[in-house]
Amino acid sequence: MENDKDQTEELDEFEDEETTRDLVVPGEVLTEDTKNFLPGRGTILNKERDKIISLSIGLKQIKKNYINVIPLRGFYTPRPGDKAIALVVDKNPVKYKCDINAKDYAQLKPKNTVRKGRIRGGRGKDFEQERLSTDKFDIGDILVVKILSADRLNKPELTTIGKYLGKKSNGIVISIDPPKIPRVIGRSGSMIKMLKNLTNCNIFVTQNGRIWLKGEDLAHERLVIESIYKIASEAHIVGLTDRMQEFIIKEKEKRGIK
Amino acid sequence: MPLIIKDEYPEVLFREDGKRLDGREKNELRPIKMEVGVIKNADGSAYLEWGDNKIFAAVYGPREVHPHHLAKPDRGILRVFYRMATFSVFDRKRPAPGRREKEISMIISDCIEPILFLELYPGTSFEVFIEVINADGGTRCASTTVAALALADAGIPMKSLVSAVAVGKIDGKIVVDLSGIEDKAGEADLPCAITWYNKEISLLQFDGDMDLNEMSEFLDLAKDALGRIHQIQLEVLKSKFLTIQEKSDEIIVNKENQGES
Numbered sequence: 001m002e003n004d005k006d007q008t009e010e011l012d013e014f015e016d017e018e019t020t021r022d023l024v025v026p027g028e029v030l031t032e033d034t035k036n037f038l039p040g041r042g043t044i045l046n047k048e049r050d051k052i053i054s055l056s057i058g059l060k061q062i063k064k065n066y067i068n069v070i071p072l073r074g075f076y077t078p079r080p081g082d083k084a085i086a087l088v089v090d091k092n093p094v095k096y097k098c099d100i101n102a103k104d105y106a107q108l109k110p111k112n113t114v115r116k117g118r119i120r121g122g123r124g125k126d127f128e129q130e131r132l133s134t135d136k137f138d139i140g141d142i143l144v145v146k147i148l149s150a151d152r153l154n155k156p157e158l159t160t161i162g163k164y165l166g167k168k169s170n171g172i173v174i175s176i177d178p179p180k181i182p183r184v185i186g187r188s189g190s191m192i193k194m195l196k197n198l199t200n201c202n203i204f205v206t207q208n209g210r211i212w213l214k215g216e217d218l219a220h221e222r223l224v225i226e227s228i229y230k231i232a233s234e235a236h237i238v239g240l241t242d243r244m245q246e247f248i249i250k251e252k253e254k255r256g257i258k
Numbered sequence: 259m260p261l262i263i264k265d266e267y268p269e270v271l272f273r274e275d276g277k278r279l280d281g282r283e284k285n286e287l288r289p290i291k292m293e294v295g296v297i298k299n300a301d302g303s304a305y306l307e308w309g310d311n312k313i314f315a316a317v318y319g320p321r322e323v324h325p326h327h328l329a330k331p332d333r334g335i336l337r338v339f340y341r342m343a344t345f346s347v348f349d350r351k352r353p354a355p356g357r358r359e360k361e362i363s364m365i366i367s368d369c370i371e372p373i374l375f376l377e378l379y380p381g382t383s384f385e386v387f388i389e390v391i392n393a394d395g396g397t398r399c400a401s402t403t404v405a406a407l408a409l410a411d412a413g414i415p416m417k418s419l420v421s422a423v424a425v426g427k428i429d430g431k432i433v434v435d436l437s438g439i440e441d442k443a444g445e446a447d448l449p450c451a452i453t454w455y456n457k458e459i460s461l462l463q464f465d466g467d468m469d470l471n472e473m474s475e476f477l478d479l480a481k482d483a484l485g486r487i488h489q490i491q492l493e494v495l496k497s498k499f500l501t502i503q504e505k506s507d508e509i510i511v512n513k514e515n516q517g518e519s
Contacts, residue, residue, distance in 0.1 A: 025495045026373075026410050027418025027454045044417065047456050055415040057495055072499060073413030075301065075320065103320040103382050152380055179413065236499050237506050 022060040023236065029053055030060060030067050037062075042069035058179075059236055072236055076178040076208045078102045078150035083165075085173055085210035086158060088141045091134045098143065101175065101208040104155045108145065110134050112159040142168045144204065144212070164204070171202070171214035174225055176232040178209035183235040184228060191231065191241050198248045199224050219257045223248065263348075267443035271428040278440070280309075284433045287423070287483055292404070292494040294411040302412025304494075306404040309437060310394035313401055315408040319384035334379035338367040340401055342390040362398045363388075369402055369451050369461040370409065373417045384414065395438035396424045399449050402461065407491055411498075420460060421487040422451035425480045427468050432475055434483045450480050454488060 024030065030052045031037050039045050039052045040063065046053055054060070058071040078084070078100060086098035086106060096108040113136050137143065143158075144165050150156035160166050176184070184205055185192050196203055201215035201224050211228060215221040227248055234240060252258070271279060282288070288309030297303035300316035323329040340363040344351050355363075366388070374384070386408065388401045399422035406420040426436040428444035441447055446466030453460045468476075 023496050023499055025419075025492050026416045028492070042415070053418070053455060055417065056413055057410055057499075071413055073302070073411060075413065103379065104322070152378065177413075234502055234506060237503050243506070 023057075024054040024060050024069055025057050026055060027053055030069070037065055037067050040066035040068035042071055043067055071179045073177060074179045075103070076101050078106070078147050078156045078208070080147055080149055082147045082150075082207040084145055084147060084158075084208040085168075085204075085206045085212055086143045086145045088137050088139050088143065091137070091139060093134060096134055096137060098145070098158060100145070100147075100156065100158070101178070101210065102150075102156065106145075106147070106150075106156040106158050108137075108143075108158040108160065110136070112148070112157070112161060113137070115161050137167060142173055142212070144168060144206070168212055171212050172221055172225070173210055173212050174228065175210045176228065178207070180232045180235040181205060181207060181209060183240065184211065184231050186241055191244065194241060194245055195224060195227060195248075198245070198252070199227075219255060223251055223255070223257070226251075265442070267439060271440055271443060272431070278428075278433065280437060282435075284431060285479060285482065287435045287486060288437065290487065290490055292407060292490060294407060294494055294498050300408075300412075302408045302410070302414070304404045304407040304411055306400055306407070308396070308400045308403075309435075310392055311390070311397055311400045312392040313397065313404050314389045314391065315401070315404040316387045316389075317384065317405075317408045317412040317414070318387075319412075319414070320379045320382035321385070323381070323383040329381045329383070332377070332380055334376040334382045334384060336367050336371050336374060336376060336384045336386070338363045338370070338386045338388065338405065340366060340388045340390070340398075342393060342397075346390050346393045362401065365398065365461060365463070366402050366405055369422070370405060370420055372458075372460060373406075373420060373453050373455065374409070375415055378415075384409075393438070395436055395441040396449070398422070398463075399424050399451065402451050403487060403491065407494065410495055418453055418455035419488060419491050420451055420453055421484045421491060422449060422461060423480055423483045423487060424449040425476045425483075427466065427472070432472065432479060434479050448476055448480070450477070450484075452481075452484050 030043060032051050034050055037052060042055050042058060043052050044055055052067055054069045056069060056071045057073055058069040061068045061070055084100045086100045088096050089099050090097035098106045098108055100106045110132055143160055145158040145160055146162055146165055148157045148159050192203060192205060199215060199220045201213050201220055204212040213221060213224050215224060227244060231244060277283060291307040293305045295303060296305045297316045300318060302317040304315050306313045320334060340359050342351050344353050386405045388405055390397050402420055402422040409416060410419060424436050425434050425448045426444050427446040428440050436444060436447060446468040449463050450459055451461035
């Protein structure tokens, strides 16, 4: 699946040059120099405004004059434009209810599942019915979706119209901690390219921490799954791509797969 | 006929050599051991052994509120469920949550709330489940400490950690971190918690009999002990990731050595 281009646009935050290996925890003082630095993502000024403190457990990063903390643990917050793997948990004649690993269930309306005017004879009664009924998917289906709208207050809204989107009828879905997804993609997609090349698997990584994969046989798929879990557990260590490459080559020899 | 065992406490709570019954100095804490990420299905979890206290904490959230009428439209809510196992104390504890458990759940929730950004998650709840497996005095302080650790492990944005410890008076002397017997037989007991980002007291309860002039002495002692607990919390949180890092470093070093030889 050629979704590399989409994924390279994601934040290359982990592999940034100025990302230190400094592990910080909530409440830790990042700097007391508030004249030269500004609090960025995952940080806050204290009450006296003379210290920048970290909000979560993560890695300290200095970008220009901003100090950020890249979290190592956390939950997924949907943002418009994200791709996600959703599980249909409920449906009624008006909409589907989908689990996207966020705090709310997302909703998928039938008008967002059928492309307008693309069905043959896309006019008349039948077409309208298909556009407005929830017969297309069943409960338990795995869908690759894009998030149309999401905010703090309302339930996220999804769509399945678009490239690479729609129902997945085969393959395996695994899930990891959402903050570690950028690491699985790697800097400008290097990690994911390496995984695909070495194992000949189709891998689709989404922002909500779920990864869809399909390989030639079970042995390859197993290797990919183990590799991804390894990446997730060692996400905070530098030089991961090279080490993973070595690991996969070694494991392939050991297991006798090409 | 039910077996009735009378509560009998020792008359003196200090040994002849001036140490306490369990061999501690006045300002010495019981041995503390913490661990994070112990419960796989929880979003964040922690385990604490503090003397004979053994406590698990698990955090879930942000997630939908059940029952739904508790949800607040403008902010999230923090719910703490402090429970003691039936076998955690000498007499069997009735499993239904009683007055004491509800109170402790409430004070822990009120104690932790100021460090979270609940206004960013309207209509949701963060749930902290605290299960006391073994109790030996000071469980409310230990539970607060471990709950903060579990929240940090879950990756929930928070201003700082919270640490708690009890200070008390036994046989006329001020001591820190009361054990079960000291708590029951002593004169006074003052659990207190601190939020580290502004160093404010977040929990202060009092039970017993003491002079008001002693209060500052109590708090000085508590401050010192809280600092030590905070250090352990920070180390534990970091150690989870640092151990993985060390392991991989070892592998790299080994490879380099092999290459040389």
